[in-house]
Amino acid sequence: MGFKAEGYLLGEKYRERLVSKVKDYEKAKATFAEEKAKFESDKKSEEWGREGLRGKSRAAEELLSKERAKWKEVCKKDNQRMYAARNKITDLEAQITTLTKKVEDAEAYKERVEAELQAQVSSRDKDLHARDVEIAKLKRRLREQTDKSESLKIDLQAERVKAATA
Template sequence: MDQPLKPPGPEVTKPTNTGPVTTSKGSSRFSSSGASSGGAGGYNPNVIGAKDTVGDIYYKTYTEEERGDAPHQAPWSLKQKDTFIEFSPAREWFLNSFTPAEVHRQRAKPHEMLYRTYILGEANARAANHQIVREWRTMVRERADWEAYRERMLKRIAEFEKSKTAFGEERAKFEADKKAEEWGREGLQKKLHNVEEQLAKEKAEFKRICAQDNDRAYALRQKIVDLEAKVADLTSKVEEAQGERAAKQQMEVS
């Protein structure tokens, strides 16, 4: 939405005593028509004509002593709806955009200097404008390339986010499986520990039983050895008794 323009300053009235500025009245050899449009008597830019506009008066009444430090408030008649497709608004803008001091400075130049300034300024302005347009075209192309690159990056970012989400799901599943495996391994380790304890107990019991069996076997062996010794002793005694008996019977027979 267009912002309202700053209202122009108060209109400049025709001065009464402005030094070199004169009016069309009096004995001046420049009439009002000659002062404003260059009549037969010549052209004096400081003479205010009867048909001069407020803008003409604004520039013709300028002196550095009186208005040198005042802000430049061009007496435009431009309206906010004006555009530069029409000649009149464009001319109005050109006529009143420059400060009075700049207008007087340019007016003081000789025609040849103005011509040279115009040629140099126009050539440099056109060259600069052409370079600006070239850089602008390059910028537009680079902008298009950047937009395409941005679209590719956004697509890659979307794919990355999708892959990241899938990776997160896979990782969560892996962590769950890992925890379940750890729990299963802990259960198996606990079972193995219980089996090892049971085996150790059974092994100790087996050793105790074996020791008891060894003690019993040793005691039985000792008893067997003792009995064998007694049997041998009794056998020898029986044989001796039988020998004595046989000898006794033999003696009785003879």
């Protein structure tokens, strides 16, 4: 084996190494292309995900804003109802106070009137008793006068009979 044969063998080995390196390069290039495609896909997915999240965030913000507006409207209506109820309660308490005062005044008036009526009844009872006593006296005097008148009639008739017989 000479220098040529040796060179041929070295050239063959070099060529094989070079072919092996080219194959490795092609494999690495294919792997790189796949990874790059995957990276681009992931990058787009991530961008779309971010856009999706931004969209969801905007939608959530809009929903929150609408819900907040509804909540404020509900609170406003509740406040109006509560204010009206408080005013009604205040009015009713004032009416209760007024009616209680009227009831107390009516009861005091009733007690005064009852006392006056009782005094009048007592006074009338006394008057009636006094009149009953007076009527009894007058009846007694009437009987006495009637008896006296009867006695005088009898005496007068006796006198007439005496005068007629005499």
